[in-house]
Amino acid sequence: MAILEVENLGKSFGHLEVLKDISFSLDQGKVLSVIGSSGSGKTTLLRCITSLERADKGVIRVNGETVFDASSPKKESAAEERRKQLAVGLVFQNFNLFPQYTAIRNVTLAAELALRDKPDYKQNKKKYLAETREKGMELLKKVGLAEKADSYPWQLSGGQQQRVSIARALCMNPSILFFDEPTSALDPELTGEILKVIRQLTLVHMTMVIVTHEMSFARDVSDEILFMNQGVIEERGAPEQIFSAPKSVRLREFINKFND
Amino acid sequence: MTFWQITLFLLDGFKISVLIFFVTLIVGLPLGLPIAMCSMSKFKPLKAAAKVFVWVIRGVPLMLQIFIIYYVPGLVFHYQLFGQVDKYLLLNYGIEDAGRILAVLIAFAINYACYFSEIYRGGIESISVGQYEAGKVLGMMKSQVFFRVVLLQVVKRIVPPMSNEIITLIKDTALANCIMVAEVIKQANTLAATKALIWPLFYTGVFYLIFVGVLSILFNRVEKKLDFFRG
Numbered sequence: 001m002a003i004l005e006v007e008n009l010g011k012s013f014g015h016l017e018v019l020k021d022i023s024f025s026l027d028q029g030k031v032l033s034v035i036g037s038s039g040s041g042k043t044t045l046l047r048c049i050t051s052l053e054r055a056d057k058g059v060i061r062v063n064g065e066t067v068f069d070a071s072s073p074k075k076e077s078a079a080e081e082r083r084k085q086l087a088v089g090l091v092f093q094n095f096n097l098f099p100q101y102t103a104i105r106n107v108t109l110a111a112e113l114a115l116r117d118k119p120d121y122k123q124n125k126k127k128y129l130a131e132t133r134e135k136g137m138e139l140l141k142k143v144g145l146a147e148k149a150d151s152y153p154w155q156l157s158g159g160q161q162q163r164v165s166i167a168r169a170l171c172m173n174p175s176i177l178f179f180d181e182p183t184s185a186l187d188p189e190l191t192g193e194i195l196k197v198i199r200q201l202t203l204v205h206m207t208m209v210i211v212t213h214e215m216s217f218a219r220d221v222s223d224e225i226l227f228m229n230q231g232v233i234e235e236r237g238a239p240e241q242i243f244s245a246p247k248s249v250r251l252r253e254f255i256n257k258f259n260d
Numbered sequence: 261m262t263f264w265q266i267t268l269f270l271l272d273g274f275k276i277s278v279l280i281f282f283v284t285l286i287v288g289l290p291l292g293l294p295i296a297m298c299s300m301s302k303f304k305p306l307k308a309a310a311k312v313f314v315w316v317i318r319g320v321p322l323m324l325q326i327f328i329i330y331y332v333p334g335l336v337f338h339y340q341l342f343g344q345v346d347k348y349l350l351l352n353y354g355i356e357d358a359g360r361i362l363a364v365l366i367a368f369a370i371n372y373a374c375y376f377s378e379i380y381r382g383g384i385e386s387i388s389v390g391q392y393e394a395g396k397v398l399g400m401m402k403s404q405v406f407f408r409v410v411l412l413q414v415v416k417r418i419v420p421p422m423s424n425e426i427i428t429l430i431k432d433t434a435l436a437n438c439i440m441v442a443e444v445i446k447q448a449n450t451l452a453a454t455k456a457l458i459w460p461l462f463y464t465g466v467f468y469l470i471f472v473g474v475l476s477i478l479f480n481r482v483e484k485k486l487d488f489f490r491g
């Protein structure tokens with residue numbers, strides 16, 4: 001079943017048409033990697049799906065629910081918007097951890113704040129907060145940082161910060177987790193630890209969309225690859241096909257550049 | 261006059277300086293916030309108005325602003341507001357200089373609110389959009405992002421410029437002199453005029469130095485308190 005459906009998505013910045021009629025869908029538990037040269041619109045695509053940017057055209061559905069419809073004029077309530085927001089998670093290229101909080105608080109802060117929406121929050125506050133903390137610790141353990149729970153971001157390496165930010169995104173239980181070049185702000189020797197965490201997530205069938213320049217990793221971990229070029233999906237297919245038998249000229253050029 | 265008597269006499273003036281200092285902070289610190297909000301507003305006319313206001317207030321000497329506040333009611337409305345307040349409080353309560361001090365307080369509060377607003381604005385604008393975006397994708401409300409994520413980072417960034425500004429403030433209180441408010445330097449001048457004593461004028465510096473010293477220690481503490489994180 002398609003967990004993510006994107007239909008006819010379009011986005012312009014002024015006169016620059018960055019996304020042109022993008023349509024694709026993604027099944028539950030699948031991993032999709034988005035590749036393409038700089039400026040092809042990969043980040044913009046992720047930002048539109050995660051509501052950081054408002055698309056001009058198109059529809060986005062997650063779990064069958066319409067989370068975005070450019071043609072729908074009605075403005076949703078802030079609470080409704082937040083609920084839909086939580087269907088998707090996003091891991092940023094430069095982590096964007098909250099510097100004044102320890103690793104564990106970074107992971108749990110948003111979840112703690114979301115608890116307040118529960119009707120019985122006041123009565124069971126202690127229990128809920130304890131549960132959230134436990135969940136946060138578990139996630140930190142999963143990304144291999146249990147012993148760094150009380151460290152502040154500045155005390156962590158880039159790779160560790162990025163792993164905290166992955167745990168932070170997971171703590172909100174997103175249906176789909178998006179990554180925008182999660183390793184490109186890291187020293188090459190630190191990319192491995194992030195890729196390892198992502199690989200682990202594939203084992204538990206986390207649905208993921210990964211924008212990346214790590215071609216061998218994309219090939220290795222993805223169920224499908226989407227090649228973007230100048231705002232359109234130029235080619236889409238299984239990793240073997242994309243990397244071994246690319247159809248479009250552009251994709252062939254793009255892949256050759258990486259093989260050099 | 262003994263040294264002790266002179267000290268007490270000057271201290272009487274320094275109380276006024278300190279009064280101006282604290283009232284300016286109490287009014288100016290919060291007043292700076294709405295001005296900062298306006299100068300960051302997406303509504304262009306409001307933003308422009310705020311920017312022009314801040315530009316004028318920062319572009320004109322504070323001393324001139326004190327004169328304007330003090331004399332304008334009399335010149336424009338033919339009512340010497342501050343003179344009347346002076347007279348009223350002196351006759352009824354025996355409080356001296358109250359109207360003049362009030363004029364100084366108004367000028368100081370507005371002036372410093374503008375300086376503070378620029379510091380707030382700089383602090384808020386220096387926070388990366390990534391912080392807001394991270395909060396948003398995690399489903400936080402806008403107010404939660406501001407109070408839980410952004411605010412403390414802003415505070416950390418504005419402490420150094422704020423401490424500079426606040427240290428300048430205590431020294432600026434000497435400007436109240438220009439409309440004959442009996443702050444510490446005015447008191448020293450009185451001694452010079454009536455007792456032919458010059459040294460108390462230099463002695464006033466000690467009062468400022470002690471006050472600034474205490475402020476510096478306080479700000480240092482705050483900076484240390486916020487040292488636990490970077491960013």
Ligand SMILES: Nc1ncnc2c1ncn2[C@@H]1O[C@H](COP(=O)(O)OP(=O)(O)OP(=O)(O)O)[C@@H](O)[C@H]1O
Nearest residue numbers: 013014016018036037038039040041042043044045
């Ligand atoms: N906020 C914006 N305002 C104006 N133009 C923008 C904005 N964001 C992106 N663009 C432009 O849109 C185009 C696509 O940008 P985008 O960041 O989506 O590319 P990308 O595929 O992620 O590239 P990269 O691999 O370098 O990250 C670029 O030409 C970029 O300059």
Ligand SMILES: [Mg+2]
Nearest residue numbers: 042043044180
């Ligand atoms: Mg990008």
